[in-house]
Amino acid sequence: MSFRGRFAPSPTGRLHLGNARSALLGWLQARAAGGQFLLRVEDLDRARCRPQYLDDLMRDLEWLGLTWDEPPVFQSARDDAYRDALERLERLGWVYPCFCTRAEIARAASAPHGLSDEGPRYPGTCASLSPTEIAERSRTRTPAYRFRPQPGEVHFVDGLQGPSSQDVAAVVGDFVVRRNDGVASYQLAVVVDDAASRITHVLRGDDLLSSTPRQLQLYAALELPPPQFFHVPLVLGADGKRLAKREGAFALTELRERGLPAERVLGVLAAWSGLGDGSPVALEELVRRFRPETLPRGPVVAQEQTLVEALGLD
Numbered sequence: 128m129s130f131r132g133r134f135a136p137s138p139t140g141r142l143h144l145g146n147a148r149s150a151l152l153g154w155l156q157a158r159a160a161g162g163q164f165l166l167r168v169e170d171l172d173r174a175r176c177r178p179q180y181l182d183d184l185m186r187d188l189e190w191l192g193l194t195w196d197e198p199p200v201f202q203s204a205r206d207d208a209y210r211d212a213l214e215r216l217e218r219l220g221w222v223y224p225c226f227c228t229r230a231e232i233a234r235a236a237s238a239p240h241g242l243s244d245e246g247p248r249y250p251g252t253c254a255s256l257s258p259t260e261i262a263e264r265s266r267t268r269t270p271a272y273r274f275r276p277q278p279g280e281v282h283f284v285d286g287l288q289g290p291s292s293q294d295v296a297a298v299v300g301d302f303v304v305r306r307n308d309g310v311a312s313y314q315l316a317v318v319v320d321d322a323a324s325r326i327t328h329v330l331r332g333d334d335l336l337s338s339t340p341r342q343l344q345l346y347a348a349l350e351l352p353p354p355q356f357f358h359v360p361l362v363l364g365a366d367g368k369r370l371a372k373r374e375g376a377f378a379l380t381e382l383r384e385r386g387l388p389a390e391r392v393l394g395v396l397a398a399w400s401g402l403g404d405g406s407p408v409a410l411e412e413l414v415r416r417f418r419p420e421t422l423p424r425g426p427v428v429a430q431e432q433t434l435v436e437a438l439g440l441d
């Protein structure tokens with residue numbers, strides 16, 4: 128199977144140096160393998176997505192030379208595919224309608240733990256409603272749909288982080304695949320789209336490492352082949368906070384609009400990736416230097432002053 132990688136940003140903010148590094152590494156990984164690289168726009172969260180962010184991020188990628196080989200896929204246009212997948216999961220008995228409100232879940236949850244992106248572990252209130260109860264509740268509230276994971280540890284080997292495992296049923300519980308406003312959840316959409324685009328390698332920030340076991344459960348339930356995963360550690364500021372969370376965080380658009388040469392930004396991204404000493408570098412040179420086995424595994428700490436100097440900002 129030929130290599131197909133992708134970058135899947137959400138246009139909910141400006142692209143910063145940290146996610147530009149993930150895009151660069153994914154792109155280099157695909158190029159080094161003689162494969163293809165795709166762009167998918169994860170714009171399901173309509174309230175937070177802005178056309179301006181999308182426009183900026185596409186220009187930023189083009190500016191760095193990180194081209195994509197097929198027209199971008201927009202998640203906002205893929206609802207039919209998500210509905211088909213949901214129907215399939217429903218037919219096979221993997222999902223059930225859930226009528227709980229957030230407040231009800233918070234009240235019923237026995238422990239506040241769980242994963243921060245899912246909230247408290249779902250206590251299973253709607254897990255075994257009868258058809259009559261479902262019909263009755265549907266009259267007053269549109270349900271969300273929850274996926275019932277297989278019990279037990281999900282093991283997988285991340286290409287960078289090594290062996291990893293998580294008991295999804297115990298830690299996360301039954302998780303949402305369609306919200307009650309009818310929008311597919313990130314977990315379902317990412318699996319349906321990566322499978323539809325025949326993605327073989329997913330390289331992304333390690334903040335999504337804990338989502339991977341949920342996604343692997345969905346691949347198994349939908350009988351789809353999962354890609355290989357490569358989770359790159361995030362770039363942190365000297366204070367230990369994610370670069371993305373810091374004010375400004377060296378947004379690409381700003382650097383581009385200031386007229387900085389793209390090679391300077393690539394020099395910084397290369398230094399964070401074991402591919403250079405921070406001096407300006409052309410993308411073609413990085414293609415020559417890149418070796419898949421040297422993909423970074425440890426966290427990177429960005430010193431603000433070093434960054435300012437490397438980028439030639441005043």
Ligand code: GLU
Nearest residue numbers: 135136137169317331335
């Ligand atoms: N859209 C997600 C983000 O920007 C990335 C999803 C993924 O790479 O699987 O964090």
